[in-house]
Amino acid sequence: xxxxxxxxxxxxxxxxxxxxxxxxxxxxxxxxxxxxxxxxxxxxxxxxxxxxxxxxxxxxxxxxxxxxxxxxxxxxxxxxxxxxxxxxxxxxxxxxxxxxxxxxxxxxxxxxxxxxxxxxxxxxxxxxxxxxxxxxxxxxxxxxxxxxxxxxxxxxxxxxxxxxxxxxxxxxxxxxxxxxxxxxxxxxxxxxxxxxxxxxxxxxxxxxxxxxxxxxxxxxxxxxxxxxxxxxxxxxxxxxxxxxxxxxxxxxxxxxxxxxxxxxxxxxxxxxxxxxxxxxxxxxxxxxxxxxxxxxxxxxxxxxxxxxxxxxxxxxxxxxxxxxxxxxxxxxxxxxxxxxxxxxxxxxxxxxxxxxxxxxxxxxxxxxxxxxxxxxxxxxxxxxxxxxxxx
Amino acid sequence: xxxxxxxxxxxxxxxxxxxxxxxxxxxxxxxxxxxxxxxxxxxxxxxxxxxxxxxxxxxxxxxxxxxxxxxxxxxxxxxxxxxxxxxxxxxxxxxxxxxxxxxxxxxxxxxxxxxxxxxxxxxxxxxxxxxxxxxxxxxxxxxxxxxxxxxxxxxxxxxxxxxxxxxxxxxxxxxxxxxxxxxxxxxxxxxxxxxxxxxxxxxxxxxxxxxxxxxxxxxxxxxxxxxxxxxxxxxxxxxxxxxxxxxxxxxxxxxxxxxxxxxxxxxxxxxxxxxxxxxxxxxxxxxxxxxxxxxxxxxxxxxxxxxxxxxxxxxxxxxxxxxxxxxxxxxxxxxxxxxxxxxxxxxxxxxxxxxxxxxxxxxxxxxxxxxxxxxxxxxxxxxxxxxxxxxxxxxxxxxxxxxxxxxxxxxxxxxxxxxxxxxxxxxxxxxxxxxxxxxxxxxxxxxxx
Numbered sequence: 082x083x084x085x086x087x088x089x090x091x092x093x094x095x096x097x098x099x100x101x102x103x104x105x106x107x108x109x110x111x112x113x114x115x116x117x118x119x120x121x122x123x124x125x126x127x128x129x130x131x132x133x134x135x136x137x138x139x140x141x142x143x144x145x146x147x148x149x150x151x152x153x154x155x156x157x158x159x160x161x162x163x164x165x166x167x168x169x170x171x172x173x174x175x176x177x178x179x180x181x182x183x184x185x186x187x188x189x190x191x192x193x194x195x196x197x198x199x200x201x202x203x204x205x206x207x208x209x210x211x212x213x214x215x216x217x218x219x220x221x222x223x224x225x226x227x228x229x230x231x232x233x234x235x236x237x238x239x240x241x242x243x244x245x246x247x248x249x250x251x252x253x254x255x256x257x258x259x260x261x262x263x264x265x266x267x268x269x270x271x272x273x274x275x276x277x278x279x280x281x282x283x284x285x286x287x288x289x290x291x292x293x294x295x296x297x298x299x300x301x302x303x304x305x306x307x308x309x310x311x312x313x314x315x316x317x318x319x320x321x322x323x324x325x326x327x328x329x330x331x332x333x334x335x336x337x338x339x340x341x342x343x344x345x346x347x348x349x350x351x352x353x354x355x356x357x358x359x360x361x362x363x364x365x366x367x368x369x370x371x372x373x374x375x376x377x378x379x380x381x382x383x384x385x386x387x388x389x390x391x392x393x394x395x396x397x398x399x400x401x402x403x404x405x406x407x408x409x410x411x412x413x414x415x416x417x418x419x420x421x422x423x424x425x426x427x428x429x430x431x432x433x434x435x436x437x438x439x440x441x442x443x444x445x446x447x448x449x450x451x452x453x454x455x456x457x458x459x460x461x462x463x464x465x466x467x468x469x470x471x472x
Numbered sequence: 473x474x475x476x477x478x479x480x481x482x483x484x485x486x487x488x489x490x491x492x493x494x495x496x497x498x499x500x501x502x503x504x505x506x507x508x509x510x511x512x513x514x515x516x517x518x519x520x521x522x523x524x525x526x527x528x529x530x531x532x533x534x535x536x537x538x539x540x541x542x543x544x545x546x547x548x549x550x551x552x553x554x555x556x557x558x559x560x561x562x563x564x565x566x567x568x569x570x571x572x573x574x575x576x577x578x579x580x581x582x583x584x585x586x587x588x589x590x591x592x593x594x595x596x597x598x599x600x601x602x603x604x605x606x607x608x609x610x611x612x613x614x615x616x617x618x619x620x621x622x623x624x625x626x627x628x629x630x631x632x633x634x635x636x637x638x639x640x641x642x643x644x645x646x647x648x649x650x651x652x653x654x655x656x657x658x659x660x661x662x663x664x665x666x667x668x669x670x671x672x673x674x675x676x677x678x679x680x681x682x683x684x685x686x687x688x689x690x691x692x693x694x695x696x697x698x699x700x701x702x703x704x705x706x707x708x709x710x711x712x713x714x715x716x717x718x719x720x721x722x723x724x725x726x727x728x729x730x731x732x733x734x735x736x737x738x739x740x741x742x743x744x745x746x747x748x749x750x751x752x753x754x755x756x757x758x759x760x761x762x763x764x765x766x767x768x769x770x771x772x773x774x775x776x777x778x779x780x781x782x783x784x785x786x787x788x789x790x791x792x793x794x795x796x797x798x799x800x801x802x803x804x805x806x807x808x809x810x811x812x813x814x815x816x817x818x819x820x821x822x823x824x825x826x827x828x829x830x831x832x833x834x835x836x837x838x839x840x841x842x843x844x845x846x847x848x849x850x851x852x853x854x855x856x857x858x859x860x861x862x863x864x865x866x867x868x869x870x871x872x873x874x875x876x877x878x879x880x881x882x883x884x885x886x887x888x889x890x891x892x893x894x895x896x897x898x899x900x901x902x903x904x905x906x907x908x909x910x911x912x913x914x915x916x917x918x919x920x921x
Contacts (some may be wrong), residue, residue: 086805108850114844118809122839126906127778127896129631129770132818132825134843136810138850141824144812182798214844222857258847258901345812349852364768403864405851454866458881465580465705 087112091224107208111215128391135355139217141347145338146224146395150189152334157185157232161288161325168362180442185232188288188409189327192227195236198351200226202320207252211309218257218264225265229388229436230272231285238276242268262443263402266436281294286324300325301386302425302433305374318385329391332384339394351407352414356393359418367426375426383422392435393417399440406453413449417442476668477700478689481859483821483894485631486730487777487799488834491737493638494914500571505564505788506532510781511602512910513611515627516543516562523549529576529598529730532565535628546597564786567754575729582874583653583725591656595721598730602799604657605719607698607710609659609913615663619711621660621702623746624651624672624701627667627685629692630776630893634737634795635809636715637672638746644673646722653721654713655679660766666807674715690859695891699860704816705800709790730786740777740798741836742770749871751789754786757796758787765798771839775799778893810843818842821898846901854905857894860886864895868905871912876919879912889913 093103096109113119115136158181167174171224201215208215226243231242246268251260273280283299284290301323304311313323321331329335340346364380373378384390396416397403404413417438424434508516516533520526526549531542545567553566553620567616578598583591592615606613611617626636631681640647655662661681666674675682683701684762690696694712704710713721716734723731732753739746743764751757763770773780774790777797781790787798809815814822819827827833862883870878873917889906 085807096524098759110573115810117805117807118840118842119840119844120803121804121844123841126904127893128773128782128839129487129777129819129837129897130799130902131822131898131900132815132827132842133822133898133900134902135846135849135900136809137812137824138845140810142810194892214846216846218849219900232716256847258849321905346853347822347824400851401849402853407852407855410852424728437724448867454863454882457861457863457883460861461883462880464703468708 088118089116096471098287103226104207105215107215108205111205111208111236111395114214125305135217138347141222141345142221142395143190143224144222145347147229147326148334148337149228149331149391150193150224151329152321153228154189154331155182157188157322157327158182158241159290160286161324164287164290188232192230192232192234192239193224193238195239196243197223199240200247200405203244203247203252203254207256212470213256216257218251221361221373222246222251222264222268224392225328226268229265229269229326229396231280232288232327233285233290234272234276234279237440238272238279242272245271258322258401260401262400263396266396266440266443269436270440286326302375305378308374310374315382318382323386324372326391329388332390335394336388342394342398348394349400349403349410349414349426351410352398352417353393356397356418356421357373357384359415360389360393361418363370363422379467383425386409387425387433388435389421392421392430392439396435397439402443402454404449406450408456409446409449409453409460412453413442413446416445474577475683475701477665477683477685477687477691477697477920479670479685479691479696479700481856481861482629482688482690483857483898484629484688485777485819485831485837485897487631487739487835488836489739489740489743489798490632490745490834491634491739491748493635495563495735495748495750497748498751498755498757498760500569501757501759502569503552503566503756504549504569504752504754504758505544505566505786506754507564507788507791508543508562509838511543511612512539512790513537513544513609513700513914515601518554518562518565520551520565521574521773522551522554522591525549526551527576527580527731528573529808531599532611533562535612538612538614538616539600539917541556541594541612542596542599543602544576544730544732546647546755548590553868554771564788575731578724578728578730580728581725589767591653595653596725598724600717600721600724600730601603604654604711604713606694606828607712608704608708608885609917610890610910611917613711617709618636619658619660619709620655620782620915621695622658622662622711623665623698623701624654624663624680624713624715624718625665625685625692625694625697626870627665627692627775628671629687629689630671630778632688632737632739632795632797633692634735634739634748635778636794637670637674639735639737639794640671640718640719643719643722644676645656646702646719646723646726646792647715648679649671649724650718650720651679652712653725654718657711663701665692665694665701667692669817671807673904687859690857690891693888695888699886706880706885708885714794717792734794736788736793736797737795738764739795740773742767742798742800748872752820753789753791757783757787758789761787761796767800769801773799776896777837779890789851793797800836800838802842803840804840806840821853822900841902843902845903848901848903850900853898853900854895854920857898858891860891864905868892868908869902871908871915874912876916878921880914884909884912884916
């Protein structure tokens with residue numbers, strides 16, 4: 082590692098103030114600080130600091146997403162092959178695991194690459210033009226975006242969605258930490274409204290469904306919205322053997338990620354728990370009402386299907402766009418749960434409500450915090466008033 | 473009536489190199505220095521010049537804004553240097569010490585027999601006044617004010633803190649006399665917070681209201697104790713003072729001299745034999761440090777690792793400090809050091825380290841920032857270490873925005889920079905919280921007063 086350090090130190094002067102490539106310093110430092118935690122020492126204030134930093138934090142989230150990513154790759158292949166006719170005479174024939182996985186991997190990896198290359202490219206450009214460091218936020222966003230897209234989305238559409246999300250969703254506000262809405266969901270919302278045929282219906286959720294005859298794949302929510310019976314078991318939906326966006330199908334894999342996030346304290350368990358409670362309450366209410374298939378769908382199965390689990394674990398908990406006070410997090414999570422199921426049930430044209438619910442609550446989270454903080458302010462004012470009276 | 477205060481939120485930072493309870497008498501320092509920047513908000517007006525002879529207790533300078541507040545020489549000797557920086561700002565005043573101190577005679581007095589005005593005048597004349605600080609704002613107290621109460625925290629919960637009940641074990645009488653004097657300064661109460669888990673002579677001090685405090689750091693911070701005992705409202709003034717400085721006041725009344733000696737702890741992972749040392753305010757500690765610290769790549773801190781002053785350049789004991797900490801500098805690179813679950817020599821409240829599995833392990837933390845400064849991203853971590861009923865992140869943001877009304881509403885009057893030291897420690901984005909709060913308090917002084 083010393084060799085690497087020496088090489089970096091050798092080229093570093095070019096990027097320092099007055100150096101040849103001074104302008105590109107953010108690019109150099111992004112790589113340097115990625116490879117080595119810098120030798121910066123505390124200059125003012127506390128002389129020792131917590132070992133945690135944003136890189137470590139973001140990387141934990143990426144780790145938590147990996148189970149869903151790898152399962153997603155396999156499931157893309159599985160959904161595709163399970164609809165093909167049996168090529169042999171053996172009725173017990175199954176396509177080999179590696180074929181299935183590689184088929185999915187070859188579909189998914191290009192999406193991940195496009196998401197990272199385009200997104201990080203824009204981040205670097207903004208960092209250079211503004212002269213600040215490259216923030217780590219996109220490490221997570223770049224992984225989230227492909228996981229919440231249908232597998233057949235053309236790569237150029239993905240690229241444009243990423244551009245929109247990073248520029249309009251984040252950089253115009255000042256970058257990581259300043260944005261109002263979750264950038265990954267902005268990418269999805271952009272794709273959804275701009276390229277609706279590629280983002281909904283019964284032809285997009287299984288690879289090549291639109292080109293191969295006889296291959297189709299509707300999501301469970303789509304089936305329910307058109308009042309048809311579903312032909313997947315609860316076990317299938319829990320394990321994720323169903324069509325859907327790449328990373329959203331397997332509740333099991335998402336729970337593994339959630340466990341890591343809660344264990345490390347990186348994501349708020351309050352939001353997750355409150356979201357599940359909110360969705361359950363709403364589901365129970367609809368079950369009691371029950372006039373169509375979506376309403377009759379058992380409340381607890383609502384938690385397993387669609388993007389709910391993925392959204393509440395990985396998207397609602399984004400600390401920048403969520404409520405920031407602990408009390409606020411309970412309210413915020415609860416309302417996301419409520420709205421997710423409400424939109425799902427009422428909006429037949431677009432049965433997946435979690436995206437809209439989170440974006441909506443992103444907008445309202447400062448309002449929630451405002452009222453929570455106001456409670457603290459009022460306590461202080463009351464104390465002052467009491468004090469003035471007795472004085 | 474005393475009440476128990478139990479603090480749940482906070483963080484105990486266990487560091488290597490706790491001072492052993494042995495006092496060694498350091499060989500007398502040859503040079504002493506007063507560094508005005510350590511006394512926040514005071515613009516010094518000199519009354520001495522280079523070459524002047526002073527006794528211990530002779531005034532060196534006074535505060536430009538409060539002319540009656542004088543700062544005295546801690547030793548007798550000769551003024552050898554007055555160093556100035558940009559805009560002729562006085563950086564420090566150095567005094568070459570005589571072999572033995574000769575003290576200015578202030579006369580032996582019994583504070584209980586004096587009027588409030590006489591006590592005040594005595595403290596001001598002797599140079600003991602600047603030890604009394606005011607909350608809000610964490611600045612030297614204004615003698616014209618009538619404080620609502622006086623608060624003393626008899627213990628510090630900060631990492632490697634000196635134990636004042638040990639340091640003052642032979643000076644209980646002086647401490648009590650100091651308390652008697654302070655009682656004259658307020659019509660309200662004098663509150664003395666003691667560590668609930670121990671029973672020391674502080675529990676026997678009379679004329680004060682004793683509060684048992686339990687919990688993790690920052691339980692020993694006087695600001696936190698005030699918050700739970702009698703919180704500061706807009707317009708309130710309360711005074712605070714450190715226990716060893718109460719004893720200095722006691723010596724003034726009992727012995728008639730300004731004796732600014734302190735028993736300090738010399739601690740930290742880089743110190744060979746961490747122990748207590750008897751020395752004096754402003755003393756040059758470089759000799760002691762050379763003797764006790766073999767490594768050169770270290771940071772010498774007057775005070776604790778969270779709030780102390782970097783004295784690497786000139787090692788003079790700080791005006792308010794009873795502790796010197798020496799820890800390794802962290803000016804090194806770490807290959808892929810951000811990778812989760814490695815690097816367990818670092819302490820973190822975040823479980824992306826395994827350090828939480830060993831809660832009793834003592835760490836040898838260095839001064840590496842462990843990352844780079846970023847915008848606010850993570851929420852909820854600051855709240856974990858802020859025991860007061862205050863939203864730390866919201867207050868920091870209001871302060872950054874210079875939004876005075878919001879700062880008032882969110883409790884700026886109740887906090888001092890030291891109360892945000894842990895917030896700064898845990899911040900994933902490496903937010904310089906103490907500096908932000910200090911600037912906010914200065915803004916309040918300017919705008920509200």
